[in-house]
Amino acid sequence: MRKTVIPLVIWYSLALITSCKKKPAAEPQQFITLQSTASFPMGSAVNSPRIKGSYYYQGTLTTEYNSITPDYELKFDWTEPQNGVYNYTDGDFLVAFAAQHHIRVHAHNLIWHQALPNWVINFQGDSVAWENLFKTHIESEAAHYKGQVASWDVVNEAIRDDDGTLRNQDVNPGDGSIWRRHLGPDYIARAFQYAHEADPQALLFYNDYGQEWNSVKLDSMIALVVGLKNRGVPISGIGMQMHIDINADNAGITTALKKLAATGLKVHISELDISVNPGNDPNIVFTSALQIAQAGKFQFIAETYRATVPAAQQYGITTWEFSDADSWIPAFFHRKDWPLSFDSLYKKKPAYYGLLKGLKD
Numbered sequence: 001m002r003k004t005v006i007p008l009v010i011w012y013s014l015a016l017i018t019s020c021k022k023k024p025a026a027e028p029q030q031f032i033t034l035q036s037t038a039s040f041p042m043g044s045a046v047n048s049p050r051i052k053g054s055y056y057y058q059g060t061l062t063t064e065y066n067s068i069t070p071d072y073e074l075k076f077d078w079t080e081p082q083n084g085v086y087n088y089t090d091g092d093f094l095v096a097f098a099a100q101h102h103i104r105v106h107a108h109n110l111i112w113h114q115a116l117p118n119w120v121i122n123f124q125g126d127s128v129a130w131e132n133l134f135k136t137h138i139e140s141e142a143a144h145y146k147g148q149v150a151s152w153d154v155v156n157e158a159i160r161d162d163d164g165t166l167r168n169q170d171v172n173p174g175d176g177s178i179w180r181r182h183l184g185p186d187y188i189a190r191a192f193q194y195a196h197e198a199d200p201q202a203l204l205f206y207n208d209y210g211q212e213w214n215s216v217k218l219d220s221m222i223a224l225v226v227g228l229k230n231r232g233v234p235i236s237g238i239g240m241q242m243h244i245d246i247n248a249d250n251a252g253i254t255t256a257l258k259k260l261a262a263t264g265l266k267v268h269i270s271e272l273d274i275s276v277n278p279g280n281d282p283n284i285v286f287t288s289a290l291q292i293a294q295a296g297k298f299q300f301i302a303e304t305y306r307a308t309v310p311a312a313q314q315y316g317i318t319t320w321e322f323s324d325a326d327s328w329i330p331a332f333f334h335r336k337d338w339p340l341s342f343d344s345l346y347k348k349k350p351a352y353y354g355l356l357k358g359l360k361d
């Protein structure tokens, strides 16, 4: 019998037609990611050069996370390097990137005693002039990003570690606050009011560190935010930074989360990283025992956040970057460390799986 030979060109045309007419593709695979697993937003600090410079970075970010916190792009020294000279280019890039990828922007920050431009540090003026500087900064930046960011860290790290009072004069070089010195103790309430007037839809946060190990600081932070809330100051939430290490006391973490949740405000774990080398050991090796301890701590934090903070108050968990290649810790403390969920080649670490497990089990 004569075989039917279909000329190649027809064969390809048929193949093309059948492939076009194919029954609807099966449901896309539901990839398991941090953001698909969590019942609240999963965030990372990011910076614009990394997004522009690496597809690994960009791909991991957009796959795993649905919230970002700009690392430096919205800080005062970056947005107004000289008096009246504004630089929103990098911040604008980040909010446009986030909008394109349906990512929430948690803006960071308006008022901090660090990351100030020299013209502010050297500013001479009476209390009226200082108030004007302060108000103008908050209003112009919050207005610029109005409608483009979901929330702001309005005031960052205003409380002292040693006695829980407001930073004021320097105890150690640079750790006091020019804001408190020039504006008086109620500057925090006014910062929230000015931010709210400029962007009434944005959720406004007080952000600080040390809640899990410093009960004096924790209690004064709670007194501060509850006092603001009771006065009708527009505060929506509190940020618990959580720059911790693998030895962090679990009971301290649980107590802090419970107390923060009891304020009724939203609670954002806002800058999480878990150092494995808090002792600055120059010969440290990132052994599997350390990797497992770190994974367990990530898991514990996610589980405890879910168990202690009511769903309506869960603003999300944000890590301070996501790859060990990009953590601030090795450079800042001059040591080896691996504090995040992805390794320096953007591969998932046990820490990633610990976090994932804590988000769902």
Ligand code: 9MR
Binding pocket: 071, 072, 075, 115, 156, 241, 271, 328
């Ligand atoms: O990680 C941030 C680093 O890249 C910046 O140079 C620095 C100064 O702007 O701020 C670091 O982020 C800090 C954050 O803004 C507030 N909490 C502590 C963070 C780590 O130092």
